[in-house]
Amino acid sequence: MLRYDLAELLRTPGMRQIYDLHEPPFADDDVEYVAPITGRVTVTNTGTMVLVRGPIDTVIALECSRCLGPVRAPIHADLEEEFDVAIVEDAAQRVAPIVEEEIGRVFEGATLRLDVLIRQAALLAAPLQPLCREACPGIAMKETGDPEDGIPLNSPFRVLGKLLKE
Ligand SMILES: [Zn+2]
Numbered sequence: 001m002l003r004y005d006l007a008e009l010l011r012t013p014g015m016r017q018i019y020d021l022h023e024p025p026f027a028d029d030d031v032e033y034v035a036p037i038t039g040r041v042t043v044t045n046t047g048t049m050v051l052v053r054g055p056i057d058t059v060i061a062l063e064c065s066r067c068l069g070p071v072r073a074p075i076h077a078d079l080e081e082e083f084d085v086a087i088v089e090d091a092a093q094r095v096a097p098i099v100e101e102e103i104g105r106v107f108e109g110a111t112l113r114l115d116v117l118i119r120q121a122a123l124l125a126a127p128l129q130p131l132c133r134e135a136c137p138g139i140a141m142k143e144t145g146d147p148e149d150g151i152p153l154n155s156p157f158r159v160l161g162k163l164l165k166e
Contacts, residue, residue: 001026002023003108003115004114005110005111005112006110006112009043009045010110013046013047014046016043016044018043019042022036031123033061037057039054039057041054041114042054049085052079052112052117054079055079056075056077056121057074058074058118060122063130064132065129066136067132069132069136071131073126075122077118077121079118083106083107
């Protein structure tokens with residue numbers, strides 16, 4: 001999904017392809033899309049560069065930065081990427097690609113991995129401190145006294161202590 005074979009475009013300077021995106025929600029490595037990914041992406045071979053341009057919209061799942069509850073964050077991003085045609089062609093002609101170098105690559109041979117670009121764009125566009133609601137009070141704490149397990153709430157050993165009990 002979200003992978004496009006650009007072999008013909010790469011062979012054809014001046015060629016342009018338009019992709020209308022309607023990708024159902026899915027979970028990627030570190031991003032969970034909870035609404036369809038929509039958008040219109042234009043890929044152009046200028047002769048020296050491959051340009052990938054266009055708006056994408058989706059909704060991703062995040063954790064509230066105060067209470068760790070679920071947050072649905074709407075994402076809008078404008079893709080604006082360019083790749084050297086020679087580099088893409090090299091990748092297309094490589095017989096035995098080195099696996100380590102493939103991580104995070106946008107092109108696999110002549111295949112454009114739009115999922116990689118969209119994931120990067122979604123992470124960049126995501127709010128740094130998402131809140132489930134403006135007035136989220138954070139994790140509920142008792143006003144006075146220590147919690148039931150006897151470990152002070154502000155103790156750095158609190159998490160460790162909990163783990164040890166389990
Ligand atoms: Zn919250």
